[in-house]
Amino acid sequence: MPTDDDILDVATRAFAEKGFDGARIDDIAHRAGVNKATLYYRIGGKDALYARAMERILGPKIARAERALVEIPDVEARLRLLARLLVDGADHEHASRFAAIMLREIAAGASTLPDTALALMGRFLAAIERTVAEGVAQGIFRPINPFLAHMALVGSGMLYAVNEPVRRRIADIAPGQSKDHMFLSPEDAARQVADMLLNGIRKP
Amino acid sequence: MPTDDDILDVATRAFAEKGFDGARIDDIAHRAGVNKATLYYRIGGKDALYARAMERILGPKIARAERALVEIPDVEARLRLLARLLVDGADHEHASRFAAIMLREIAAGASTLPDTALALMGRFLAAIERTVAEGVAQGIFRPINPFLAHMALVGSGMLYAVNEPVRRRIADIAPGQSKDHMFLSPEDAARQVADMLLNGIRKP
DNA sequence: TCCACTTTTAACCATTCGGTTGAAACCTCA
DNA sequence: TGAGGTTTCAACCGAATGGTTAAAAGTGGA
Incomplete structure (x- = not known):
């Protein structure tokens, strides 16, 4: 019998591939090997399914990020870890699903993002x-806008994590050049x- | 009587807010002040509507970008212009709609992106x-991976352009600090x- | 005025979707 | 064996949705 975690894993993949609206409850239940009535009995409706899937995928990353705040004093090393958390994950599929869901949410103005996930x-x-901010205070970084640094890291990282299919399609229609x-x-x-971000914000 | 361009403008906004699946033909027709049958008569089905909306929003940006290739010899100035094309537009709403649609498409693996738009x-x-590549050849830039530079520029720019509602929600739930x-x-x-990108890729 | 083109009106259809229900089957543990 | 919780099954509901169409109404120019 599939566990709740199995169901949430299937649901996460579905939400990443099709979005909240596009994902189908019947499809998720079927692919998880569980009856739709069971899914409702165990987890609840689509909203509850989404919220739990989000917390499951976000929670560990946040925990790791906040642990790094106290465990990794070197700000550059810490930023590198944060970049890896965004681009890479337990496995690559995991990371790309995370990125796909986040990009969709951002595009939708976080309108369907549960409050817990937003927090x-x-x-x-x-x-x-x-x-x-620590790096700036230590005189290592330029007085950069930390929010834009966040955009750069998250934007580059998540975009790269998720757009492998797009790269493949673009590479296909523009042949002749090396795409390695x-x-x-x-x-x-x-x-x-x-590297790019650190070069961009490090003091000369 | 609304022109085709009026209809496409409404459609673009709808696609940006709700995505291809979420956008409703009836809603677009109603908001454009045109009958649904007229929309079909003039433009065609949902696919045609999406394709034309995409070409309308992408076309001018591409044209401007390719003009810059021959008109702006300075690679740094040219990169700055390309960044502005991504973040800013004819108006800010226009740019954020563009970014929202692109992010959704990338998250979906460009599966619903018409071939013309992909090109x-x-x-x-x-x-x-x-x-x-020109900057690298001129010895101005480090030998950076140009595709990653693209990710950084597009990722930071589009993410920033589109996520104003998310920033507002996050700022609301984390009070006390300055959010300027x-x-x-x-x-x-x-x-x-x-600036950040150029500092990151410029040779020291 | 007549004609071709455009737009509206209003209905229709087949399909899909999230969600619910009730009965039957299954399982576990005492 | 029996009770309580869990799961399945299959059908169903109501609301939407994308798409289409036939006929009426409107429009502007020759």
Whole structure:
């Protein structure tokens, strides 16, 4: 018998691929190997399913980010870790699902984002902002707008994590040139994103 | 009588707010002040409506970007212009709608993106990549991965353009701190994004 | 005025979706 | 064996949705 976690995993994938509106309850129940009535009995309606899927995917990342605030004193190393949290995950699929859901939510103005999930996002943002602010206070970083630094890190990272299919389609319709640089490993991508950001905000 | 352009404008807003699946034909027709049958008579079904809306919003940006390739020899100035094209637009709403649609499409793996629109996106990417490559060849930029530079620019810019509602919600639930740095004008945001990227890729 | 084109009106259809229900089956543990 | 919780099954509901159409009404120019 599938556990709640199994169901949430399937639901997360569905929400990432199709969005909240596009995901189908029947489909999720069927793919999780559970009856629709069971899903309602165990978890509840679509809203509850979404909220729990979000907390499940956001929670561990936030916890890791906040642990880094006290465990990693070096601000550059800490920013690198935060970049990895965004681009990479327990596995790459996990990270790309996370990014897809977040991008959709941001595009929708967080209108369907449950309050609990929004609070978690806010804490991640706070972790990045605090790290940048520490770096500025230590004289390591330029007096950069920490919120824009957050945008740069999250934007580059999540966009890269999620847009592999788009890259593939673009590469297909523009043949002739070498496309190797478009397909990096998640680790390389996270490192290069962090490098670029750090070069951009480090004091000369 | 509303013109086709009026209808496309309403449709673009609807697609940006709700996504392709979420947008309702009846709603678009009603808000455009035109009958649904007229919409079908003049433009066609939902697919045609989406394709034309995309071309309308992408076309001018691509044209401007490709003009810059020959008109602006200075690679840094050119990159700044490309950043502005992403963050800012004819008006700010226009830019944020563009960004919202693009983010949704990227999150969906460009699965519903018409081929014509995808080709336009590819040309924008090519413009950024070529500019970065020129800068590298001139010895101005580090040998950066041009595709990642594209991610950084597009990611930061579009994320910022679109997430004003999210910032507002986050600011609301985390009171007490100053939030001024979270709300920049589009011009300031575009400039700071470009600054960060240029500092990140410029040779020391 | 007549004609071709455009727009509206209003209905229709087949499909889909989230959610519910009630009865039957199953399982576990005492 | 029996009771209580869990799961399945299949059908159903009501509301929307995308798409289409036939006929009437309106429009402007030759």
